[in-house]
Amino acid sequence: MIFYTMEDFGNCTIACRHKDCFNYLTEEELEKLEKYKITINYRKGETLIKQGSAVNHVVFLKSGLAKIYLEGSNKDLILKIIPPMHFIGLSSVKCKDDLYIYSSSVYVDSVVDLIDRDFFLKLIQSNSDFALSVIGILNEATAVSYRRVYSLTNKQMHGKVADLLVCMSENVFLSTDFNVPISRKDFSDLLGISVESVVRVFKEFKESGLVNISGSNFKLIDVEGLKEISNYG
Known part of the structure; x- marks a missing residue:
């Protein structure tokens, strides 16, 4: 039996690449899929899906970078960053009211596939291997949500920031040297701390030799040190 800890899951996004689920489709199903999807280019800042709107499609991010967030009356809460080859809004496809x-929205120019919702549900009903793969995606999304709640409610400021940087490196950009098209305000919303606190911790991490930060470019120098802060900070 395999046991997982909170540290086995990132808190900023899902690690697995969702495109793998399409490997379980037959050639005939893949041909039909091409007929039931459209590909759209989105410009930086454009909205992909709107909270409370009807779910007509399954959204698949082919390239670019996106975020999902809850809209509040005074402030939005960023739930996750979505890297390429991931579904967006999958948990809303079969909800009680069929609403997102x-x-x-997208951080950068992005390419998105919109798959007809009814066709996607038929694939789930007719192909058990594909259905199990989708269930696995939803299960990991749930685990990430638990991990995020744990991080936001139990970790101190420095631990939250270290946690996010490691997650971005390992699960989003797949590199220790990456360019983040995300504002300090969005960092603040992701971490649940003030913008001033984000800037201060970045400065402290840089002075400590943990990370080199130049504008939107981040280079993680001491990944193990960041992980230690993430686990105990």
Whole structure:
């Protein structure tokens, strides 16, 4: 039996690449999929899905970078960052009211596949291997949500920031040297701390030799040190 800890899951996004689920489709199903999807280019800042709107498609991010967030009366809460080859809004596809439970927009110019919702559900009903793969995606999304709640409610400021940087490196950009098209305000919303606190911790991490930060470019120098702060900070 395999046991997982909170540290086995990132808190900023899902690690697995969702495109793998399409490997379980037959050639005939893949041919039909091409007929039931459209590909759209989105410009930086454009909205992909709107909280409370009807779910007509399954959204698949082919390239670019997106975020999903809950819209509040005074402030939005960023739930996750979505890297390429991931579904967006999958948890809303078969909800009680068939409405999106959150919004999503893109950080950079992005390419998105919109798959007809009814066709997607038929694939789940007719192909058990594909269905199990989708269930696995939803299960990991749930685990990430638990991990995020744990981080936001139990970790101190420095631990939250270290946690996010490691997650971005390992699960989003797949590199220790990456360019983040995300504002300090969005960092603040992701971490649940003030913008001033984000800037201060970045400065402290840089002075401590943990990370080199130049504008939107981040280079993690001491990944193990960041992980230690993430686990105990």
